[in-house]
Amino acid sequence: MKSKELSRADVVDKRMQILCAAQRCFARYGFAKTTLDDIAAGVGMKKASLYYYYKNKESIFQDVIEYESNELLNLLNEKMATCSNAIEKLLMFAHARLEYLRKTINLHELSVQVLLEVKPIIDRLFQDFQRKQLEVLQKILLEGIEQNIFKQIDVNQTASAILSVLEAVVLKEFQSAEIHSASDIDYNKLQKQLDTILTLMIDGLKK
Amino acid sequence: MKSKELSRADVVDKRMQILCAAQRCFARYGFAKTTLDDIAAGVGMKKASLYYYYKNKESIFQDVIEYESNELLNLLNEKMATCSNAIEKLLMFAHARLEYLRKTINLHELSVQVLLEVKPIIDRLFQDFQRKQLEVLQKILLEGIEQNIFKQIDVNQTASAILSVLEAVVLKEFQSAEIHSASDIDYNKLQKQLDTILTLMIDGLKK
Structure with a gap:
């Protein structure tokens, strides 16, 4: 078993954290002004990692x-x-x-x-x-x-x-x-x- | 009687023409993009003359x-x-x-x-x-x-x-x-x- 591989539950959990962070960002800055960096920062991850879960x-x-x-x-x-x-x-x-x-x-x-x-x-x-x-x-x-x-x-x-x-x-x-x-x-x-x-x-x- | 002086009826009539022209301009361009020149052109007068009727x-x-x-x-x-x-x-x-x-x-x-x-x-x-x-x-x-x-x-x-x-x-x-x-x-x-x-x-x- 590869230690780097995420379980399905981990992915779902992380996606939920991203959604919550995104929800806060959209509400605060509006859609256009929210960046992927803002959302990533809200979850405490790098933008590059965010791409693992969402393409845009x-x-x-x-x-x-x-x-x-x-x-x-x-x-x-x-x-x-x-x-x-x-x-x-x-x-x-x-x-x-x-x-x-x-x-x-x-x-x-x-x-x-x-x-x-x-x-x-x-x-x-x-x-x-x-x-x-x-x-x-x-x-x-x-x-x-x-x-x-x-x-x-x-x-x-x-x-x-x-x-x-x-x-x-x-x-x-x-x-x-x-x-x-x-x-x-x-x-x-x-x-x-x-x-x-x-x-x-x-x-x-x-x- | 000064020939240049406008009667009250003339002023009211001209103001109404200005309002109709302005109404068309606002509806077409929105408030911000409408200029006094646009409105004046709609009545067939110069902007300078418009100031006689409206200050802005x-x-x-x-x-x-x-x-x-x-x-x-x-x-x-x-x-x-x-x-x-x-x-x-x-x-x-x-x-x-x-x-x-x-x-x-x-x-x-x-x-x-x-x-x-x-x-x-x-x-x-x-x-x-x-x-x-x-x-x-x-x-x-x-x-x-x-x-x-x-x-x-x-x-x-x-x-x-x-x-x-x-x-x-x-x-x-x-x-x-x-x-x-x-x-x-x-x-x-x-x-x-x-x-x-x-x-x-x-x-x-x-x-």
Whole structure:
């Protein structure tokens, strides 16, 4: 056995360390200004060693976004499992999304900041992430109809409308002229506003 | 009577020509890249003559935004006067806003494009414009409550939530990675999505 060869577990572990370092760098400097040296320094390795794990910055970024998306989707499923009906689930969906944004160096700040820079990568990943979120929402709406809580509605169209609102209101807050970084966001105000909107929409869904 | 002196009507007329030319320039080149020469050329005058009417680009921009805001508010009031109840008015409010965006070289594209460049001017004007729109929405909601169509709701909070949704969904569409100019917007799709959202919210408002 070659002592230099890394086990699969070591590679996975190191890749995770790289992703975390990259996540911090992208959030702090933006995509364009982050260098592979910055990321390597964050893990305490040389750039040359980094190439063992990733061929370029784009591929690291892609994994960061994918990792964050999956983390959020897992969190959503976990939280919703504790809810007893479709209305609770819808509210939980909105809350958990926002809570995730607040707690982590967040996906949306990253995506707003680098949207144009890394458009081709983002486009594909975001479509995939949106599709997965839409599936979750569609399932909740169908459940609500089956539970006889919600009216008969166009499930696809309504899920898309709800996701669009949740995304748009957060995006708007991030884009607000007063806000320069994620820490400037007044999450309580944002949560209250999303609640007002969602409560109206849920009341509109009710039989 | 000095033949060189301009009448008040002439000044107003010339200012309007300057605003229209500026509106076209800002929409085409963005705020930063538009020069006073560009604007003057659009009216067929020299830059030196332009200074008779406006002291700088910022003050022209300020008047363009104010002019467009007032035009939209007038359109809203005019259209809503033809509606028989609060629900029709709410839908009309959303439709007329979007129709205005579609028909004119629009306020929102301008504002997204130059938001950071002209932040101090925009902030003050936008707050004023938003306040006026909120007043319209609050009036509609109060009317709906008086007409016994809507539930007793927090009028201020609900008006703010509705306006936020209308603004945010349009902003999100403009910011979409696929969209490079106002002509790329699929207004029919946008209108349909806003209708789905607003219909849910209105159903939620109903008694």
